[in-house]
Amino acid sequence: MRRYPLLLSGLTVLILGCSLVPRIGGPAAPTAIAAPMIVTAAPIIITATPGPTATPIIKVVNELEDLYVNLYEQASPSVVHITSLSQVFDFYRGAVPQEGTGSGFVYDDQGHIVTNQHVIDQAQDVEVVLADGTSAKATIVGSDAYNDLAVLKIDGVNPALLKPLPLGESSRLKVGMRVIAIGNPFGLDRTLTTGVISALGRTIERDNQAALGEMIQTDAAINPGNSGGPLINLQGQIIGVNSSIQSPSGGSVGIGFAVPIDTVKRIVPQLIATGKVVHPSLGFNAYEINGDLADALKLPVQKGLLIAQVQSGSAAEKAGVHGATQRLRTYGGYILTGGDILTAIDDKPIYTRDAMTIYLETTKHAGDTVKLTLIRGNATITLNAVLDAK
Secondary structure, three states: OOOOOOOOOOEOOOOOOOOOOOOOOOOOOOOOOOOOEOOOOOOOOOOOOOOOOOHHHHHHHHHHHHHHHHHHHHHHHHEEEEEEEEEEEEOOOEEEEEEEEEEEEEOOOOOEEEEOHHHHOOOOEEEEEOOOOOEEEEEEEEEEOOOOEEEEEEOOOOHHHOOOOOEOOHHHOOOOOEEEEEEOHHHOOOEEEEEEEEEEEEEEEEOOEEEEEEEEEEOOOOOOOOOOOEEEEOOOOEEEEEEEEOOOOOOOOOOEEEEEHHHHHHHHHHHHHHOOOOOEEOOEEEEEEOHHHHHHHOOOOOOEEEEEEEOOOOHHHHHOOOOOOEEEEEOOEEEEEOOOEEEEEOOEEOOOHHHHHHHHHHHOOOOOEEEEEEEEOOEEEEEEEEOEEO
């Protein structure tokens, strides 16, 4: 739409003059008429302001790019390539050598390397290749299958090549934070991938093992061979150990999991000191109660752990927990009933065996005292138990 200067209407003033007394000897004096006066307003000027240019955006992109480059240059010397050699038995060929590869990172300047337990599981020989190509035989200091962590030790290498990275705090993490993963996927040394933290506190179900809780989920690409490598924040701190992926194809689909660094801080010093991890235990076996079981046994609650057997000398027995008092035959065999029902530990609701294991593993140590909330008959009771070591 065209804009026009605003014009104000001119005010014309007409002044008529006349002589009251005629002029003698000549015509009357002419009347003076003033010229019209027009007042014009100043035009309104509209100035077009140019929109933002691409320069600030390019600057941000360049800064982020420089950040990733600097992080890689800082962190990659700490990442190692691990090769393990084990023997598997073949019915026709007997013992057959099998080689596996994975990743790890320098933990300290004493030559300790952190990786996943499954990277070196059943290995007879382990070799570590540092960033500069230096190869060294490694000894297994200790491993823990539950937390999927292991510590290796290499000796006789130049101390200047051992460059540990600072450890962050996984308790401070939030969904959406940017992360990078560095490892050796498919044997491709020191590959960097980027992404964000997709979720926190994930529980991972594992074959023939207790569920692993409090895992970090990330969409940074993690593939076979990345296991054991570090997950790093934009401050250059290790916040997790890349452990597994969820994938129907065996390759990355953007769902990867890492052991949180707070777990590493708790487990690795034990492995270095003793070669093993002491796990807390209550010492009982229990059924998980659901609606069907509760209705069939006429239980007073719909959820909880129905305690079947209490191990002799265990923390549960010393605390006074009662196991089953009778055996009921069912279509599939029999079930032990009449025992206490555990509903909470330290006032935290506990309804599954995995929930109990995760709570004890992530928050307690052997020797700690916990409060058990139990239903015995139709009454709710509390007992204190001192956790055993297993």
